[in-house]
Every structure is written in structure tokens, then in C-alpha cells.
Amino acid sequence: MSSVLTIKDLTEEEFTLPGNAACPGCAAALSLRIALKVLGPKTIMIVPASCISVIQGYYPKTPCRVPVLNVAFASTAAAGSGAVAALELKGKSGVKVLCWAGDGGTADIGLQALSGAAERNENMIYVCYDNEAYMNTGTQRSGATPRAAFTTTTVTGKLERKKSVPEIMIAHRIPYVATACAAFPLDFASKLKRAESMPVRGLKYIHLLSPCPPGWRFPAEKTVEVGKLAVMTGMWILYEWYDGGYNLTGPSKALLEKSRRRPLKDYLSIQGRFGHLKEEDLESLQRDVDEHWEEFSKKLGIRA
Amino acid sequence: MSSVLTIKDLTEEEFTLPGNAACPGCAAALSLRIALKVLGPKTIMIVPASCISVIQGYYPKTPCRVPVLNVAFASTAAAGSGAVAALELKGKSGVKVLCWAGDGGTADIGLQALSGAAERNENMIYVCYDNEAYMNTGTQRSGATPRAAFTTTTVTGKLERKKSVPEIMIAHRIPYVATACAAFPLDFASKLKRAESMPVRGLKYIHLLSPCPPGWRFPAEKTVEVGKLAVMTGMWILYEWYDGGYNLTGPSKALLEKSRRRPLKDYLSIQGRFGHLKEEDLESLQRDVDEHWEEFSKKLGIRA
Amino acid sequence: MTGNHAVAYGVRDASAEVVAAYPITPQTQIVEKLAEFVEKGEMRGRYIRVESEHSAMAACIAAEACGARSFTATSSHGLLYMSEMIFWAGLGSFPVTMAVVTRTLAPPWSIWNEHTDILSQRDAGWVIMMCESAQEAYDTAIQAFRIAEDERLVQPVMYGLDAFSVSHTAEEVDLLEKKDVEGYLPPLEPSRLRVYMDPENPGTFGNLVGPDRMMEIRHSIKEAFDRARVVIKDAVRDYEKISGRRQVGLIEEYRCSDAEVVMITTGASSGDAKDAADYLRDEGVRAGLVRLRVIRPLPREEISDAVKGAKVVAVVDRDYSFGYGGILAGELEGYIGKKMCRFVAGLGGRDLTPEDFKGIAMKALEMGEKGDVSKEIWWGLKG
Amino acid sequence: MTGNHAVAYGVRDASAEVVAAYPITPQTQIVEKLAEFVEKGEMRGRYIRVESEHSAMAACIAAEACGARSFTATSSHGLLYMSEMIFWAGLGSFPVTMAVVTRTLAPPWSIWNEHTDILSQRDAGWVIMMCESAQEAYDTAIQAFRIAEDERLVQPVMYGLDAFSVSHTAEEVDLLEKKDVEGYLPPLEPSRLRVYMDPENPGTFGNLVGPDRMMEIRHSIKEAFDRARVVIKDAVRDYEKISGRRQVGLIEEYRCSDAEVVMITTGASSGDAKDAADYLRDEGVRAGLVRLRVIRPLPREEISDAVKGAKVVAVVDRDYSFGYGGILAGELEGYIGKKMCRFVAGLGGRDLTPEDFKGIAMKALEMGEKGDVSKEIWWGLKG
Amino acid sequence: MFLEIRLHGRGGQGVVTASEMLAEAAILEGYHGQSIPYFGAERRGAPVVASARISDKPIRRHGQVYTPDTICVFDTMFVLRKDVREGLKEGGTAIVNHKKFPKIDKFRVYVVDATKIAVENGLMVAGWAVVNTAMVGATAKVLGIISKEVLESVVRRRWRGELGDRNLRATLRAFEEVRG
Amino acid sequence: MFLEIRLHGRGGQGVVTASEMLAEAAILEGYHGQSIPYFGAERRGAPVVASARISDKPIRRHGQVYTPDTICVFDTMFVLRKDVREGLKEGGTAIVNHKKFPKIDKFRVYVVDATKIAVENGLMVAGWAVVNTAMVGATAKVLGIISKEVLESVVRRRWRGELGDRNLRATLRAFEEVRG
Amino acid sequence: MKSILSKPSEGASGLTGMWRIKRPIMDTDKCNMCMLCWLYCPEGTITKRAGGKPRIVYEYCKGCGICAEVCPSKAIIMLRREKGAVDR
Amino acid sequence: MKSILSKPSEGASGLTGMWRIKRPIMDTDKCNMCMLCWLYCPEGTITKRAGGKPRIVYEYCKGCGICAEVCPSKAIIMLRREKGAVDR
Ligand SMILES: Cc1ncc(C[n+]2csc(CCOP(=O)(O)OP(=O)(O)O)c2C)c(N)n1
């Protein structure tokens, strides 16, 4: 279970039409474009309040070439459950349900519905695109905002650590959990493909780090670079979890050894949201990363 | 960090007065009685809709000798957060906040508020007394209902596995997570004491298995026996998690080896809610337990 | 059969396809019965055991969007907890139906009857009905689907059952033949929907609408509601045909035409009020009753017609809006005028009996005679 | 300063102790500013960055129960998502205050102005006020604490700011001296509360109340609301003293006394309506205006007095209840009677200008002359 | 005819079921029937009340029964409690689960040893005698409008097989044994 | 006096800030002032509109400005768009960020090279020239009721230190360089 | 201003001893004073006597039988009410 | 009965090429057809020509510059609009 897609595997057909309302350089828009290439037209999207609801622009137009059900902020996975039930009942099991929600709509206000759907093991794919704050409302902190980041509600930097939704989902023991990063679209595409083609029914969860130029305060063209640095510095780990065990994927595979990881500073210093940090803050965050890897590497051993 | 309290350590003073509205043999009432002995009168309780809200009987009387704020079903940990903020601001840091919620109010409708409080690491103790269904409304399934159990909304037995809130809380990396069982009040008391006296601020979470005679369908006098069997069969594991690592506690310490565990059947067969099970169901549930221990034993290795 | 079970049978007989619900006293019997129907194969639908009411309604909405007939039930706090999604269903024109067992809102906790909960959702774009008995609960459960899905309307419908006095009271209930119900209801086709998620013909529901277009979208719902009266009347008339039983339309008039005092009520205790009217007439007082079966659309004209001849009208509210008063009285004020007495009664589960209604009618007559009806009376208030 | 910032400054100046809030457009500026005040030490309070609005209100309630002055702010869907807790605060008599930036409810998504959201909570046991300007937003933020905590009332207070036209519009705002505000507000003492969690004197809040006692508990809230008028008037009078500025009480009457046509409005566009009244008077039409500053308790008598002399009254609703109509018109119907014209205007963020109000007033006069005011007019509806 | 019956027992004795059975039986006999539970915190052993109405006209009212014609007392302990007798009409009937019971002037008192009947028919749950079917049998007899055949069908609808047999036996025996 | 101004620019240019600065400056000059953003999905580069009102009487209305006396066009690209000029009163004023610009008969047109001024003062964010302070300076001059001193204080309130210096320089330079 | 708090009192739900169907009877002679019965009684209806021996408060004891089950010395037996001592 | 669904169309938010401040210019000679620019363009405004080489759709290209950044052969440069070709 480790086939990796290549560019050639992605259809040329676009399911998000150009001329949408995403900011220039938006990684969330990029990832959605890729995702729909993988899943194809027989997909119903469920979208809560978020940048992605705004990206769709104004009625009576939409850039989305698959059906999209916009839903209330807290209700994504519950709406997904209703859609799955209806489709199965109507015999349309070929139609996939894709929930596509932000970190706020997943880690905070949508967590309960997601947890409920996970416990019931609803047969759908849930992607959380994580831009690490409430971006649509102008960059307030979310549970997924990393420690020390500036947001408009943590003007001196967030005090608490980032909530890990993938680990929470693993605690739910659903069939498939993965992390991804918008800067590695083929890794993301491969994981989506895997999630889609798993033989077991159930909830497949992918948590996608999605750099955001205005929210993270970097120039639009740096989106891919920032995303790559998140992974290369080890701040964000690419992995999959299924059958009770973890796998590192993509560049993260090579980063178990600390020396292979780029210094965290490279990632932090190109983003305005970390601009206020002092040297000791950087060090403390670097320690977090190192500890996290250490903890994580122990989990890697466990495959049931 | 493993001091275990004895009967002598528990005050004779009662903080839940006799003559309350709990069913005869209620383990939740027993545990609350013990908990308040440990925490003492300088405790504010936050209680959502649940059996515990009914146990308090009718206005203008209450059996509770500590202040109790009854709150809406979904709001326990959020209300706890507000109470903590107010008490700290008012300089009353000696007063503890104890959230006391059922499994429905914790694993299902209250999970989001709990997760939020965990991410913010609010300084309070949260006890989930888990009677494995919505008992106050007459035994409907909850996320914490174990697989195969009869409830009024799973009349042929629940299909999905029990959601593990302690594991979800561990994924939040709060300072202290423990499981307990009402049949081992001193183990529970010791964990509460530990949670209370931890030097680090933050959320301490204890998940307490709480047998329920009418809901599980066994005679009232068997409450302690049923609880003990839950542990001795390995269906319920007593453990603590802190500083990044797990500890088994109480009788569970001795149960790593499968042969030391009582057959699961001993536990299931004395409860009406499992009365419909066939031999192969029992075996399949036994396999679940064995697998769970295997998985769990691997985690025991990890102490950061 | 209890009112709750009557609803469950109605939902079964109407071939609901997706049920998503969360338990709450005194609604539990409805969803327990439905869960059982589904598990035992007596119903083809799916039962989603959601983790909250908010999710229940979200699941129903999405199920409707995917073409499935859907149902939920709740009460009091469950209703408030799903309020955001109730508006979502109403403003999005998803023809969900929902039973609401009316219960007092906390705090403090109370599980007994009051109508404030269902009335608190009266702006949400739903048709709102109230049931007087278990039989009417069954009938309404079926009619609700017909009304909700009528192409002229396509809006959700909720109906109230008084906690315990309808929900748990066991009464005689005639059930219909499944095939009659099938003929009565629209086909289980997605075409009946305004919002349908169809990969063959993709569209986006709910993206932003600017100030230049939103008001027109809202107005189209208003127009649907303008048609709702007719839709309901048709649904009732056709139901009379399949059931062979008389049905009440928007309002029920009981001994109203010659009444000097008319009580206006809704829900379970209307029966007690009818008994009271009979007793009063035995005693020589011409009392009558208007029962609101439908609260949205509010049958203002029908009511003002019905009470035209009365000397005095007593609106009995089993609900309250602080700083405003009894809600029904407030809403009907302009249509009844200076002869309207406002009674607030039966809050927090306080029972109402024929004796109470006799008292209310007499008090109203007395106030009418004195010429001052301005005071709101809290009936049965203790010292 | 924008209306949003005005609220934040008001809350700071009132020494709020616990702020728990969740962001939503167009409320974000309020909570961002408060978060900044707290982080930068300009305010002694705590800011709880909750994970939802339901939790925001729950935290405020518990903070009040532990003796802390608390505040939150939200809008539209945030308001609906916390609805259960809004009722909890109201029915439990927790004197929380809350700013509501009024915004159109979805679906479809809209972030623009409409009043249906705040009005949807009108049964919750809260005092409800509406602000016309940034200055009034500041003043109201402070007065709200005084009103909420007044021993004669002890109920929560919410106040609306029209999305963007008040919330984001920058205007002149006079701030008060901190010490004046301190003198104006009740002391920060737990004694002002009906519910106080005190380990020295333990009690239980909210356990079951049977049908034998509940109605009396509700009635005690009704009585508090009966006193609310006076409480508000006192709060306004005392505020005039410390601010040296004229304040509006329950309603504002603008050129009403001799008006042939009176418009009834609330919120931001009342200013546009006043300009319209002036223009009309320039053109020889005696137009006037009643602005509702307070919606709960509903100032029925005040309004009916104010419009007594008018030939015709035009109630302008920026809100809608399907199957009922404009909410304010519906609520005032009985008090204004047969000369009331109902206008629904400015839904979904459609802007209202002095030209619109001129048109509305003229249309009302025309309808009044024709003698038929029964039709509800959707003003500014396109094709 | 308009009959109001109130049943008093304790959680676990099947009081609500009994009132439903009475209403159902009346309906099968061609009357109109209604059963109204009073819902509180229902705990095993704690007091429980339910009511039933039987009438030859449709029953429209939905309130509790406050002035019963008949009370049915499932549990001896309660007999002496004031609230149990509250509202019972003068000349009304009390049917009591008891071996024997003193006459009370104002009421007609019937007794039946429902506990014994239940125990002897193995109608026990967790140490509790479930006396509801016996009490229904006794009440049916006293009311005089419900036949044994109808009782049988009411019992059979609720309990299948052997459990049904035992409940039926209890019902019919109480029908026979009740005495006034 | 009652002046209505509408500002047109793109996300990232500081249009709303500019309208707030104008209103604030007017207030400091003793007038009443009001700034009203039109709020949409604000994306970098996407069209943005805001309005301001200046009056010698209190401003009560709160609607958008539909018939401006003056429009302020931050971005050359927009100049030719119909919606930008929509409602501009005959004889009204247009202040345009441009090197030079053709006279238009119906309006009085002023130009200022705000982009150059911003660039030369290092007012760049992510490759964007933030032209708002320059546009405020130019507009202030054209309106003729706002003094340089007031402009300075309005700028200083918003930006401290060196950033304030640069913004102030841009404001004052535009004040000087705008021509009609 | 009126507090709407409920106040702590015994018997908040009445004399719950009335719920009992079996009655725990303690044989103090057999008792070894381990106090497990006290520890496990859900109701708190077992108190300590002066001498240190446990005592059952029958007003509120619901008769669940847990004390009898956990007593290591079988010092407590459960009597069916019908056959046992007269209830208060 | 009226559907209230929005229908898919290009330019749902207008000609977003107007948002651009820099313009990507592709030097097809330098292009090695790796299609990374196509893969990474968030807008989908890079399409394949007949010959297999990428082409930029300027009506909607927002000028984010990602394509230029990810191009391994530096075949795309970003021109400031002011100095570059006239925009449509
Ligand atoms: C109940 C409710 N609360 C708040 C909002 C306001 N809101 C809309 S989108 C959003 C932020 C979404 O954040 P996230 O999920 O991280 O997505 P992003 O905008 O960052 O893409 C918020 C707070 C809402 N729509 N509904």
C-alpha cells in the first residue's frame, strides 16, 4: 500500500474552474483542485463556513464542477453522514462524499460532529485543510494554530500547543488517517487515492497543512516553499496510519535523524506571523519539534 | 507518584447527603460520594444533564454540600473554563473546579467543549462517569457504549466499538489522564488526589467506569462485582498517563499476561444487556479484548 | 398507543428514508421505536445515531439534498441545540419533517410540558403544527411529509406534541394502509426538491449571495408560504379521503359560532377546554373554542373570522416571552382587538383541566363585562 | 472609531472581568480588540478563546455564577449556535451582556445586515436593545452592565449593531473617564447575583423543579421584566449625568408630535429615516419617526402614545418571520391598529437610504389615504 | 359512563404498563380508553403514579386524574399515605395489593394478594415482584366491564410465549381472587 | 457642507484605512466625519470600495455612498470601469493615482503618482505599493479643508516610529504633488 | 433579590428508605470493622458509631445490598421486607 | 419549483486576471514540459497546449508567482505589470 501517483496520473480536466475568489497563492485552492482531479466528478462535496465557502464566489455562479453542499460551520461530518446514508439508500454507492473543512471547522467547532462520524465509522473522506487559524474571518487563533504564532486574538503569540486532530482521529481507530501538505500535491493525491480505494468501509481522514500567504504573512509566490520547509524542518510530519500502525511518507521518511532536518528557523523566519519571536523562542520551538520527533519515532515502532 | 489512599485517608464527612434520587446500587452516586471526600468542600461542581442532575432531586432541596452549577448538556467543560477564569481573577485559586459528566455528555455532545478546554489546558478536574449509555433518558446508545451491548437504540446490539475518550484526551497531551472504575474506589480516590495535587496547571481527566444496575440489567447488589469483573476480565483497563507515558494501576497491573485475566464471559454473562449474545459473539468480543491488550501493551513501552 | 409511538408509526408508514435523531425526554419513545423498526427491517430507512441534535438536523438536511425523505424528533434543549440547523433547513428549503415534544426549557431543569420551545423557532421558515391527541400525531406525521414536499411549498414542517399528555398518553389510534399512504404522498423522487446534489448536473448550494440578490431569494420563500394555506388544506382534504376521518385544517372551531366567550388554545389541553365549553353550556354560558392546529403560517384571518361574534376572547398561552407576554396572544392581538384577554397557563408542566378552562372562560367574561381586558393573567399561580 | 471598537472600549471601560468569545464576521473587531486589551494589560479581565459560541456563552454564565462580570459578542450563526445557552442565561437570570452584530442568516451565506438574527432570540429572557451609531454602541456597552446587574432586574442584556453600517463604520465617539464608569456601575461584588457559587454557603443551581413550583419561578422573571422599564430609564438618566450627553430611553421620538406619517424603525438606518423626515418636511410632508432603542421589554405603550396623532404609521422591518411577516410590525399590530402599514426592507444587506425612507413614508400616506393598509410591502424588491 | 382510575406503585412494579393495559382492554370492550403516566425520576422502588380513563364517549381531555373513581394500590406500604388517597371520590373504590385490609367507611375497598400471585408465577425482576398483571386482573374484575377474553388478548400482545403464559395466569388468578 | 467621497482600490492598498483617515482628519478639523467600508471577500488585488462623509452637521445616515461628490481612484486599472464612476455627481471630482490623465468634461480630474510616491518611500507589502497614505494626502489637498498638521496627527496615530515617518512623507508629498 | 439555589438537606428526594424491598441487617458481632461497607455504600447511609462500628441509617438506605455483598465477614444479611422487621 | 443552485462557470468571481500585479511570462524555449507549473498553479490557469507545452490563461491568472517559483528551468518570470505588456 504505497503506490505514489505521478503528474501523469492526474487528469487534465479541471473541476474547480478558474476565476474563483481565493487569494493569489492559496494552497487550499490548489489542494482542492488536486483533490477533485483524484476523486473525479462522482463526488459530492460538503463544505462548512471557511475560506472554501468564500472561494466559491457569488450566487448564481460557482467554480465547482461537482455538487457542493455548503453547510453550517459545525456540521460538516454530520451532513456528510446524512449524505452517505441517503446515497446508500438510493443505491448510489458509486458517488463519494468528500467533506472539505478548515482547521477551525475541524479542530474546534466541527470536532464533535467529526468525532461522532468517526465513532459511527461513516463511509466518507474527510479532508481538513489546515491553514492554522480562522482565515476567512481574518486570522484568529484556532486550536490548530501552532504555539507562538501571531494571530489577531493572540497578538503576543499563542501560548498553547497545536491540537493534533490526526492523533485524535487515530484514537478513534478509523480505517485510515494521514497527514499531508499542500506543497507535496502528489503525496496528498496518493493518500486520497489510497483512502478512496480502501476495501474497508469507514471514515478516512486526511489532515493537510495548507500555507496561507495573508494569514501567515508571506508573499504569495512562497506558498510552496513555505510548505516544503514545514516538512523539511520537521515541523510538520507526513505520515499515514492504518491497520494499527504508522508509516512516514515522502520527504519525512528521511527525517527521523535530527541532523537531516533543516533548522526550524528557516521555516519560521520567512513568515510574518513568527516575526516577533526572539532567539530563545526559536530555540524553545526547535526543542518542541525535536521532542515531538522523539515521541513520534517511538510510535513508529507500533504496528499491530 | 504512586501513593495509594486507604480507607483511613477518606474523611467521614459526607458531601452528598443521603436521601438522593439515585437508583439503588448506583455506582455513579457512590463514586461522587468518594470524589467529594477526596476534594473536600472547596470544590465547585459543574454538572450537565445526566443521571447526576436527576440524582439531586427537586428544588428547593439538594443532597450536595458543595456548590453545584447545573449546566446544559453540551457545555460542561466550557462552563468549567468560565468558572476557572472567574475564580482565578477573583483570587480564589484555592477553590477547585470539578466537572462531573456522563459518557454521553463527554464522549458525544460534550466532547467539543472538552476538547477545547483541553487544548487551552484549563486548570480543572474533569471526571467522566461512564455507564456506557444515555441512562437518564432510558438507556440509549452513546459513543461509549461497548460493541454488542443492547440499548434501546441498538436493540440487536451496538455495531461499533466503544469510543475511547481517555485515548482522545491523551492525544490532546494534557497533564494527566487516567481511567478508573467505581468498584475500586480507593484507586479512583488516589487518582483524584494525584490530579488535584499535580504541580502543573491544566486539565486533569479521569474516565471512570460506572456500572449501572437498570441500564446494564443486573441486580443492584452486583454493582461492585460487575465493576470488578470489568477490570479482572481486562475489558476495562486501569491506567494513568502523564509525562508522556502510561502506567497500569491496581489489579490491571497484573493482567498483562492473558492467562491472568478472567474470561470475558464472566463479565458479560451477568448483565442483561449482553444476554442476546451467542457463543461466537462472546468469542469475537474476547478477541477484541485480547487485541486491545496487545496494542495497549506496546504503548506501555513509551514513556518519554 | 402513545402519541410518541403514533408518530413513529406515521413516519414508518410514510416510508421515511433517513432518520437521524438524538434522545431526549420525553421524545425518546419516538426514536427508540424508529430505531427498532429499522433494525428489525420493518422500515427500509437508515437510522443515524448522531452525537447531538445539531448533527441530527444537519444529517437530515444533507439527506434531503441527496434526495432522501428525512425525519427527526426532539424537544426543548435539543430543539435549541439544533436551532442553527433548523434555520438552515427553513431558509434553505429542505423539506425535512420533525416532531417536537414540547417541554419546558431549563434552567432549572424540568421535563414537563410547555410550548415555549417550539414557539421559539417560529421565525425559522418552517410550517408549525400542533397535535391534540395521539391520533392527530399519527395523522400529522404523515401529512407533514405531504405538506413539506408539496411542489408549491417545499419547506420543512415541525409539529408539536405536548410532553406526556400527548407524548406518553396511550390512546386509540387508527393506522392507515401503507399503500394508501403511498398514494397520498409525493413519489420518493429527488425531483421534488429545490436543492438536489446531482453529479450528473452539478450545482453549488449555499455559496455567498450579495445584497443585490438575497432579498429576492427570501421573497421566494415568502411566496411559498403564501401558498402554504392552500397546500395544507389540500393535504388535509386528501387525507380525509384516504382515512375516512374528519381532519382539522388550519384551525378547529368548537361551538364557536354562537359563543359569547371563545377560548383560543393549541395542543393537548384543547380537549380539556372543549369539555369545559360543554360544561359551561350546561350551566348556561355560551362558551366556544378555537384551536390552532397550525401556527405557521399563522391563521390570522381564520381566527379573526371565527371569533367575530364573541363578546370576549381568552387566548391561553402555554408559553412565555419575557418582556412581551404570551406569544400567541401577542401574535393575535392585532386581529382580535380590544376584546382579547390574555391568559398564561400551564407553564413548567402545571396541568390544565376542564375546571381550569371553565375558570378562564368565566374570568374572561367578567373582565369583558368590566371593560378592562388589559391585564395579563397568570392562571393558577400559587401565592 | 468603528461601532465594533466602540463596544470593545465600552466593555473595557466597564471593567468586564471575563470575556469569552468566538470570531464571526462582522463581529471580529470587537473580540480582537478585547483580546488585545487583555494581552497588553489594558484590561484586568481574562479572555477565554473558546472553541464555539455555545461554549462562549457557557463560560460567561459560569463566570457570572462565580461572581465575575462577563461579556461576549457574536452574530447571526454564532447567535443561533449559542441559542441554547442564551436561553440558559435568560431563564437562569445570569446578567451576562452581549453585543450582537446583526447579520443575515444563511443559507445561502451572506455576511450583510439584517435583524432577523437578534430578533430570533426575543423569547430568551434577555433585555434587547439596538444601537443607531458607534457612539450609542459605546454607551450601550456600558449601560448594558448597569441594566443587567441592577438588583431589581438581574437579567442578561444583548444589544444589536447593524452589520457594517454600525459595526464597521468609523464615527466620532466620546469615551468616558474610567472612574465615572466605576461610579455608575454596580460594584464588582458577587452579591449582585441571584446565583452565586460559594463554597462557604453552598447551594445547587438548576436541579429539577416540578410542575408544582416552576411557574412561580418563571413568574419571578416576569416580575423582574415588569421592573425593567424603570431600570432602563434610571440607567439612562444616570448615564446622562456622567456623560453630559442626551440619551435615548426606550424609544426615540423624532418630529413625531405633529407628524401625519410616523415611521417606526430600529438600528442604524433610523438616521437615514430621520434625514428622510427632514427632507419630507422641507417638501411639506409632516413626517416623523419612532426609533426603538429597546425591543425587550417591548415598549408598546410608549409607541402607541407616540403615534397617537399620526394618520398612518409605517413599520419598517429589517427582519422576517415566514408565515407571519415582519416581526416588529406583528408585535406592534395590536397597539397601532388599523392605520399601520407594514414594510419589509433591507433584507440580506440591501442598503436603505434617506430616499428609501422618503418613498416608504409617501407610500404609507398613499395607502392610508386609500384606506387599505393590509398589504405587506417588500420595499426595494427587484423584478 | 366516565371512569377515572389512578394507579399507585413503585418503580419496577409496572404501574404504567398496567394503566395502559386497562385502557387498551376498555377499548377492546368497545369503550374509549386513555392511559396517562405521571413522569418523574423513575427509580426502582420509588413511588410511581399513573392514571387511566374509560368512557363511552371519546376522551378529549389530557390532564392527570385528580379525582379518581378508583384507585389501585400496588404496594402495601403506600396504602396509608395521604397522597395516595387524595382526591378519591366519596364512595369510590380502592383496590389494594394486600392480604387483607380494613374496611374504610368512605370507600369500597377490595384486596388481592398480587405479590403472592406474582411470586408464585415467577414474575420477579431483580428480586422484585412484578405485580402489574395481577393488579390489572383484579381491577378488571372490580370494574366489571372487562372480560377475561379481552384480558387475555391484552396480555398476549405484550408478552410472548411462556412469559405470556405466566402473566396471563397471574392476571386471571387475580381476577378470580380479588375480594371486596 | 455635506461631502460624500467614495474610494476605489484593490485589496492590499489600504482603501478602508484611507477612508477612515479622511473621516478622522475631518473630525479633527471640527467637522463631522464618517467612514463606511463596503465589505466583501477581501482578497489581495481584488476590487475594494469604501466611502466617507464629511459634514458640518452630525451625520446620521449609515448607508453606502451612491452619489459621491468625489471619487478617489487608487488603481489606474479601475479608472475606466463604469462602476467606479457610477453615481459621481456632474461637476464632481475624481482624484486618480496616475502619472497623467485625460481631462473628462463632466468631472474635475486630479492626478497624483501615488504608486511612485509609495515605492519611493518604501511602502511596499509583498510586492504591493501601499498607496493609501499618498492618496489621503492628495485628497486632503483637493478637498481643501484638511491641514497638513491634522494629516500628520492622523498618520502618527496609526503608525509609530520610522514607518510613521515614511507614511507621513508619502502623505505630505502627495499633498504637494497632486495636480488638476 | 432572591437566590434561586437549592439548599443541601438530607432526604432531598424524600425518605428513600421507602424504596427498599430488602433490608440490610448487620450482625455487629461478626463485624471486623474493616469499613468496606461504609466505603461502598452509594448512599452514605452507613455511618460510624462511637465504638467505631458501622451503623445503617434506615430512613434513607435504599436496600441495594451492596454492603452485604462487600462485607468480608458476612456480617450483613439482606432481609425481604415482608418477612423482616416492621418498617418505620 | 425553482432550483436555487449556483451553476459552474469560469470567472465565478469575475475576471480575476484583474487582481494581478505581476504577470507570469513563459519562455517556451526554456520549458522542459515537466508540468510542475501546471501541477502547482492554484487557479488552474495553466493549461496544456496541443504540443504539450503549458500555456497561461491570463483572464484569470492572479499573478501569484508560484509557477515561476516551481519551474525547475526558470522558464517563467514574473513581470511587474507596470513595466510589462499591456493588460487586456
Ligand atoms: C457558528 C458559526 N460561528 C462562526 C462563524 C464565522 N466563521 C465563518 S468561517 C470562520 C473561520 C473558519 O476557519 P477555518 O475552519 O480554519 O477555515 P479557514 O477560513 O481558515 O479556511 C468563522 C469563524 C460561522 N460561520 N458560524
Ligand SMILES: Cc1ncc(C[n+]2csc(CCOP(=O)(O)OP(=O)(O)O)c2C)c(N)n1
Ligand atoms: C441538548 C440536549 N439534548 C438531549 C438532552 C437529553 N438528555 C438529558 S440527560 C441525557 C443522557 C445523558 O447521558 P450521559 O451523559 O451518559 O449520562 P447518564 O444519564 O448516563 O448518567 C440526555 C440524552 C438534553 N438535556 N439536552
Ligand code: SF4
Ligand atoms: S486567506 Fe489563506 S486560505 Fe483563505 S483563501 Fe486566502 S490564501 Fe487561501
Ligand code: SF4
Ligand atoms: S440509571 Fe444507572 S447511573 Fe443512573 S442513577 Fe440509576 S444506577 Fe445510577
Ligand code: SF4
Ligand atoms: S464490611 Fe462487614 S466487617 Fe467490614 S465494617 Fe462493614 S459490617 Fe463490619
Ligand code: SF4
Ligand atoms: S443496602 Fe445499600 S443503601 Fe443500604 S446501607 Fe447497604 S449499601 Fe447502603
Ligand code: SF4
Ligand atoms: S514548470 Fe517550467 S519547465 Fe516545467 S512545464 Fe512549466 S514552464 Fe515548463
Ligand code: SF4
Ligand atoms: S501566476 Fe499563479 S495563478 Fe498565474 S499561472 Fe502562475 S501559478 Fe497560476
Ligand SMILES: [Mg+2]
Ligand atoms: Mg483555518
Ligand SMILES: [Mg+2]
Ligand atoms: Mg451515561
